[in-house]
Amino acid sequence: MIGWMKVYNFKGAKKPLQVDAKLYSVNQLSICDTFANWIQTSYIPKGGLGDVRRTALEKLGLYNQNKAALPQSYGAVAKIYTFLKYDKGKMVPENNLGLNWSIMANAVPGWEASDISSPTQYYFTMPSFESEPGYETQQKIHDLSTNSNVNPYISFWVKNLEAGGGTDYVLLCKDNRSPFIQLKKGEYLRLLEQVIPRVYEIEKKKLYEREQGDQKRAEPFVKILDDKQRTRLANLERLKEKYKDRLAEIALVNAQPSLTDLDTKRDVFSNGYITDAESTSGRMPVYKVDPAMAELCKKDQPQWILVSWWWSPNQPVEKHLHESIVNNFNFGHLYNFFFAPEKVKGQPYKPLRSPTYKEAVVFTDESEQSKKIKADKTVFFFDDFSTTPVGKKPNGWSSKLNAEGKPCLVAMLDGEPGNWAELKGNESFVPTRLKGPLPQNFTISYDVVVPQNFTWGGKPLAIRLSKETSSENTQSFLNVSIRPGFSGREGEVEIEPKFPSTPGYLNTSKYFPAPGFSNNKKNNRITVTIKKKEEDLQVFIDQRKIAEYNKAIPAGLLLNTLSFTHGRSDKETEKYYVSNIKIIKE
Template sequence: MKIIVLISSLAISMTTQAQVYKERIGFTLESIAEIDIGWIKIYNRPITPTGKTLSTRVYSAKQIGYSQQFIEWMQQSYLPKGCLDGAGYYQNAIPKFSGTNSLLGNAINEHLAALPHMYGAFSRMYMYLKKDENGKFVPQNNFAAYWRIEANQLQHISMPVSFISSADDYYFVIPDFSSNSKGYSYDDKAASNLMNFDKYLKDYKHFYIPPKIVEDDQQYVVILSKNNELPFEKVTIGEFFTQAEKQFPGWQKITPVSTENFSLAQKNLTRLKENYKSKWNNIAEIKLSNNQIELQDFVNAKEGNTDIFDNLDIYGKEGAMPTFPILKVKKTALALCKTDQPQWLVIRWTMGMPNASFNKYLHESILNNFNFDYVYNYFFGKNKVVEVYKPLRSPTGK
């Protein structure tokens, strides 16, 4: 009996020691990496969802119901391991004036009003944990990775071209290096196909966004849309210059230049319009570094200097950097986004700690378990899906 007690005590001691806790940080990621910690709460969707109104935006009961379904699909496909997971749903951010923001910051925030009608759900993986008085894991802080499913998402997978955008029109570029002739850089190539990302999602538009381009963390993005066609229009060089000219007076109030320089910017714009006359109907493509244009860029666009559409290296060779078309959502699609039928669906997840076990396990679980085909057919298939969602594989399996 004494031997049994001793062995049991040792086992408990070893288990306790394995979970290494550090003050103000929480349990080290390595010490809890193999524990199926699970969800804070398993979500049960109400039988009758309730609609919601935010400012001038009205989200129908059906749209809220879809958001709640997204949570169920995620929870049925993924069992959090090495982290604690919470979930919820949300809608578009409503643009608000901030007294502590700059004029430029408030102007760019106003452009959020032109974004499509969006609603979705998130799964938040808390990575640093502690235990409460009952011995249950709880978040130590708010550091987390995210998995999201969103109808009509655009803001967080694109980069705004703010100079020609407004509260009525949102112009943007999507940093999809997988569709670019130059492809990913050497540093991003391996990450772009982590665990055969391309193989698993070959039937749908998908791409990897490196860190610090759209958000701090790197993202894996999958977009589902009918027949894999997105309702976006490529903007011409002519439309770019027309919109830019229209926005000149407004930006002079927001990021003003001297009267002399404003006049120079106008002259340079006139010269650029003349120079690009033969390319007026060509697609406007820019480098990612050129998405945040300001009046000063037109002040500097003197004869002999590079302009927004130039893509030269230090030796004057054309095509030095990847360029991406400026896009906008089709007006008909913008209106349809407000209906109960999503126009496109974005499924994306962050890999802020790609070497951490919990983050790798999330990525692996989505690729192996999440039923992308079901979701596509549910919203965009020829016949409405009637059977309930089932993951490709059980998240409790190995």
């Protein structure tokens, strides 16, 4: 678990804080305390070491002068450090890398449009899913509209500027009236008209500073600036003429709009040149803060609140943070506290769900088939997932999360009896109840089903039998991977062995046909059987032997782990179902 470095229970600020031209009142700073306390009440870091700090807008410096135009913003940020080390017997962060969850009053999201922003007016864009490859999957994962805790409010996802992935945002504002205004084409063109001469003067000043005021030495460079200035103004006039009857439309621009677009005859609102046919694919609005609301941000009460966090669905630490926010944190109380205070007057903050919540493990009745098979003393292990309700993680098994953040789950298949474990891009599906080494001589069998139109060339399903000297430290292994064919054609089996400490035994991968395993039926089902006797190895698909080795696995080598893996899933139909996993002592 690890948890918080310290639980603070902040009591409220005692004095105001001046940061550059912004004065943060005692009430505003006390709201930072409130946010920090609510974060720690709603979430306990799992797999990381957490800390929470109160914060306001960063101090202005040489490279962030435009942030002077941002409204007065303040709040709390939780940092969950994921790279840890021991220092004098105590767990401490190894570096500053980790996860962030912030609750900020009057914060502005997205990417600064630096070429058009100034210390008196800030502009920004919010690149979303459309700029990401395979965005449909990302959009589905980060869609918060079905979460009843979040969906009363505005939610969106913004691509990260430098790293991969993006950030989830929930915007809470009175009556869901967003403080962010999209610029129209007319306003954007007027803005360019103001920015071009301003940038010209800034660049000329830098030029003379570089040349130490030597006018003769600066003259050729000034000429270049003058030419650029004339080109930009001429192309701006062309744009004004082209869009003179469409000035009320939303201005759609690049993620990072730049004046360099005007250095050629490119259309700032389209993906080509001014004379080309219009194309706005991948373009997005540019925003500014409503000036009236920005002015009100100086008052004690927030005008809006921005909750943000980033996470990857296949990382357990990050997924736990995400699930804690959307299921535990009380967004309704946060909204009412500031925008409908009469609804929560006298009511202390309580999370919707305890941060120590654990989903109860539910068992269903074991099937008669399972009871009968387990009564046979030659059966070392058996599972048909009959003790697990449909839609739940298989009891007695663990699996890694797939790219959508889902573990293996139990499913029922139309036309196939019993329960099945679904693997869709899940790795290391491992039976936790399988104790001790496998028998020296054994037969392992399991049923596999793939759905109709399983993606040809998709990743195979592998079973790995291995000798581990410690957790995930594999010394020797045998992989048997299968994948279906297409349109009635036979599938493929790969037998991949590795026994490096025993020369002369099976150590070369080889492919074999998988007869009867294709993707043309509603349910494409086969039984895979692996038999080891002394040093001999046989592999069967249904009742047909497809491979046999006489000197495969050393007789004295006891394999002690079993796992299934499906490395990746790119399509909805690219998944495997397994059941009736049986190990017999021979």
